[in-house]
Amino acid sequence: MAESLLTPEELEALAGSVDSGDLETDTGFNMQARVVKHDLASEDSTLGVNLSSIDMINERFIRMFRLGLLDVLRTSPRINPARVRIMKFGDYLPDLKPPLSVTTVRTPPLRGSSMVLIEPNIIFSALDNFFGGFGRGIGALPPGRLFTPTETRIIKMMLDQLFMSLKEAWAPLMPVEVETVSSEINPQFAQIVDENDLIILSRFEAELGDEVKGFIDIVYPYAALKPFRELLRSRLQTGDGNEESDRLWLENMELASGDAQLQAKVELAKMKIPVRDFENFEEGQVLFFKKPDYARLIVNDVPIFESSVGAHGTQVAIKIENPIKPEETNE
Incomplete structure (x- = not known):
């Protein structure tokens, strides 16, 4: 046992002073101070990632992606971005109901793995459009249903356009590659980060035809963007150093407008x-x-x-x- 620093006589005198009130017990601690709970193990989401820059990247992505889908599906989809959100990966997963097209990708120089999800309604609407239909979707599917080879081919066509558009959208900020890692139908199997880690969710609400609506998600780990937060804080210049991309975009726009029907x-x-x-x-x-x-x-x-x-x-x-x-x- 550690030796006491006070003698028995000193301890007795101290206790007597407390009982009699001679010893001042107001030590200056503010017991009414407001306390804020903080988890030291969690990531800090206030480190300056500029979501406005992500919004601008998403807007450019939508323009490119619409033209790409028009080229392969011969229909002009309506795509609208939802608000970019920062959330825990564990809070994102419960709302996702399989089967989904879940593709894990690497996007160097961004660290780690990102994820792309496409809802079945979008896949089946694209399939119907591809074979000359009006873009009809599909109802509820069994959770364990796998996509057929034909459906998988349509998914690959859409992903090819999506990855190409994503590279073009990031190009004004920095060159980004997109490399497929794996494909799943259940997002629970695509653990790009731990459930308590933060993600940046870009959701796009799409309508390909026949009033069929669904969503496409692009999910980045928050940690992947932290090293580039200074770039994301700066203003995204969509034209600087990207004349070739703009030229291709204009050519694609002219090509797409040539198919417009006039009366x-x-x-x-x-x-x-x-x-x-x-x-x-x-x-x-x-x-x-x-x-x-x-x-x-x-x-x-x-x-x-x-x-x-x-x-x-x-x-x-x-x-x-x-x-x-x-x-x-x-x-």
Whole structure:
């Protein structure tokens, strides 16, 4: 036993002083101080990761990803970003119901492994679009159901476009590679971090057609972005050093716009008729009007060209003669 620093006489005198009130017991400790609970083992999420930069990366990713899906699925999906969230990995997992397309990836120079999830509704809508349908989804699936080879092929096509778009989205900040590590249907098997570790969740709500909605998640370990927090704090310059990416984006946009459908019609003539005459119209009645020099080719309700009407073989045809100036459209 350790030797006491006070003699028995000193201990007795000290106890007597306390009992009598001669010894001051107010030592200056503030027992009313506000206490904040802190777990020393948890990660600090206030170390300056700029989520606004992640938002800008996500916006660029959406532009690239939409064009990529348009190229392979021949449909223009609607993709909207949800708010970027920082949360514990263990809090993220319970809301995920298998089967899902769960792909673990490495994204050097980011440390560790990240994760990409695609909901089945998106997969089956893409499958229906690919084979000429209207993008129908699917109802609930058994938790243990595996994806068929055809479904897996569609998933790979989507992931190829997703990875390419993700690299393009990060390029203005720093070059990032995307390397597939594994694929699962249950996110519980893709332990990219411990359940108490923090993640950065980027969720994208997608609609490919037939009003089928689902989500695509990109999950980064928080620790993977911490070494680059100074870069993320700085303003993301989307144009600096990335002229080639912008050129490719413009080319893809021009290519995609070439498939847009326009409604064209030919207006032979038009006339103004009083209401009283219109009310007296009968079947077989003949209307007389002045023949115009040219018919008008109208595209999406906008007069574009003056045209001559004729025939080519057995079909009625028009020959484009003159462009119509904007000031002439109201004449």
